[in-house]
Amino acid sequence: MRGLCNSRTAQGRRPWTLLLGVLILAAQARLIEAQGSASLNALYADPHQPDIAGLWLATGYFTLSPDRALPSLKPPYDALYARRVKAENAGAPIDDVTANCLPPGMPHIMVVPYPFEIVQTPGRVLFLFEYAGQIRRIYLDGRRPSDDDDPTYYGFSTGHWEGSTLVIQTSHIRADTQDDFTGLPHSDALVITERIHRVDPNTLEDQLTLTDPKAYAQPFTVTRRYQLHPTWTIGEYVCEENNRNAAGANGVTGFGVPPPAKK
Numbered sequence: 001m002r003g004l005c006n007s008r009t010a011q012g013r014r015p016w017t018l019l020l021g022v023l024i025l026a027a028q029a030r031l032i033e034a035q036g037s038a039s040l041n042a043l044y045a046d047p048h049q050p051d052i053a054g055l056w057l058a059t060g061y062f063t064l065s066p067d068r069a070l071p072s073l074k075p076p077y078d079a080l081y082a083r084r085v086k087a088e089n090a091g092a093p094i095d096d097v098t099a100n101c102l103p104p105g106m107p108h109i110m111v112v113p114y115p116f117e118i119v120q121t122p123g124r125v126l127f128l129f130e131y132a133g134q135i136r137r138i139y140l141d142g143r144r145p146s147d148d149d150d151p152t153y154y155g156f157s158t159g160h161w162e163g164s165t166l167v168i169q170t171s172h173i174r175a176d177t178q179d180d181f182t183g184l185p186h187s188d189a190l191v192i193t194e195r196i197h198r199v200d201p202n203t204l205e206d207q208l209t210l211t212d213p214k215a216y217a218q219p220f221t222v223t224r225r226y227q228l229h230p231t232w233t234i235g236e237y238v239c240e241e242n243n244r245n246a247a248g249a250n251g252v253t254g255f256g257v258p259p260p261a262k263k
Contacts (some may be wrong), residue, residue: 003069006182006193011211011212014210022079049120049125049161049166050121050163050164050165050166050197050198051198052118052120052125052166052196052198052204053117053118053119053120054118054204054228054229054230055115055116055229055230055232055233055234056116056117056118056204056226056228057114057116057227057229057231058111058112058113058224058225059226059227061111061112061113061181062111062181062182063111063180063181063182064108064110064111064179064182064208065222066223066224068182070184071210071212071215071217071218072217072218072220073076073185073216074215074216074217076215077185077186080116081183081185083187084182084183085183087183087194089160093183094183095178095179095183096181096263098239101132101239102153103132103134103153103154103177104131104132104153104178105133105153105173105177105178106136106153106155106170106173106192108177108178108179108181109129109136109154110133110206110208110224111180111224112129113227114129114130114237115130115234116128116130116131117234118204123139123140124139124140124141125140125159125166128234128237130234132237132238132239133236133237134154136154137157139157139159140159140160142230143158145158145171145172149172150172151172151173151174151175151188152172152174153173153174154173155170155172155174155192156170156171156172156174157169157170165195166196166197167195167196168192168194169191169193170194171191173186174188175187175188179210186210186212186215186216187212187214188214189214190211191210192196192208192209192210192211193208193209194206194207194209202228202235203226204221204226204227204228205224205225205226206224206225207222208221208222208223208224209221210222226254246247
């Protein structure tokens with residue numbers, strides 16, 4: 001009987017013992033989380049960022065400049081652009097890597113006709129694009145690109161806050177992409193400075209300055225705006241599943257930028 005009695009007593013205590021253990025583990029987890037958050041906040045210069053988060057869509061697509069202004073192009077980039085424009089006007093656009101489902105690169109991704117979501121975390125800001133599921137990472141933790149870094153489609157982006165404006169500098173961008181759907185070229189020396197801020201609760205503004213000593217005679221600045229769509233969600237975009245614009249053997253794609261609106 002003694003064994004049975006002891007067994008029943010142990011069974012009676014077991015739920016309380018388990019509950020106590022769960023509570024202790026939860027408290028430890030909260031402590032670790034709090035310590036981790038404190039450590040993260042200590043690492044970053046701007047732990048409390050002005051709010052630019054949300055799901056945004058460009059007002060006006062396809063061209064980097066809303067009024068189709070152009071930088072002053074140096075040789076041979078002026079001839080390259082002229083060749084692309086001629087092909088476009090002939091209905092046979094060329095050289096657009098997105099036709100083969102490759103990333104559009106910077107600054108092209110900022111004028112595609114699909115929404116993107118800005119997510120702010122300690123030490124970085126993320127741009128999550130519906131277009132082909134692309135991501136831009138803006139580092140706010142003081143890291144800098146190295147001369148040994150390989151060029152990528154979206155380059156290496158670092159940022160800091162000036163009041164309510166996020167200032168981003170992007171370098172190490174691949175030269176085989178275009179600035180927009182018109183075929184505007186750039187070189188591997190392109191550096192983009194962005195100044196992003198909320199104009200009002202529903203409007204985001206991005207002033208982009210393109211500095212490219214190889215391709216442009218002087219820096220070129222444009223301003224783009226984006227509208228907030230709080231009820232939208234980012235959809236799945238898989239270019240390879242329904243690619244209607246793949247480049248042919250002659251390099252011609254099946255997509256061209258719409259002509260300028262008649263005034």
